[in-house]
C-alpha cells in the first residue's frame with residue numbers, strides 16, 4: 001500500500017537522521033514537515049502532493065521541485081500566484097521541514 005511505503009520511508013529518513021547527523025547540526029524533520037504540510041498546504045496541494053486546486057503544481061511530478069531548498073523557501077515565504085505567503089505564519093525551519101517532506105513525494 002502506498003501509505004505504508006510512505007511511513008516506511010519516513011521512518012527510514014528519521015533513523016538515518018538520528019544516526020548520521022551530528023548533535024549540533026539540525027537535519028530537516030520529514031515527520032514534522034508532513035504534519036505541517038497536511039495542516040497548511042494539503043488543502044491546495046493534496047495529501048499526497050497531487051493537487052486539489054487545479055492550478056497548483058503536482059509535486060509527484062518533480063519539475064517545480066528542481067530548485068535548491070533556499071529558492072523554494074523564499075517562494076513559499078513570499079507566496080506565488082494564488083498561493084499565500086507563509087512568512088510570519090511558519091518559521092523558516094518549519095518551511096524547510098515541509099520542503100524536505102515535499103522531496104519525499106513521488
Ligand code: HEC
Pocket residue numbers: 037040041042043044045053055056057064072075076080081082083084086098099
Ligand atoms: C491556497 C492554496 C495553496 C496553499 C494553501 C499552498 N499553496 Fe503552494 N501553490 C499554490 C499554487 C496555486 C501554486 C502555483 C503558483 C504559480 O505558479 O502561479 C503553488 C506553488 C507552490 C510551489 C512551487 C513554487 C514554484 O517555484 O513554482 C511550492 C514549492 C509550494 N507551492 C509549496 C507550498 C507549501 C510548502 C505550502 C504550505 C506551507 C503551500 N504551498 C500552500 C497554492 C497553494
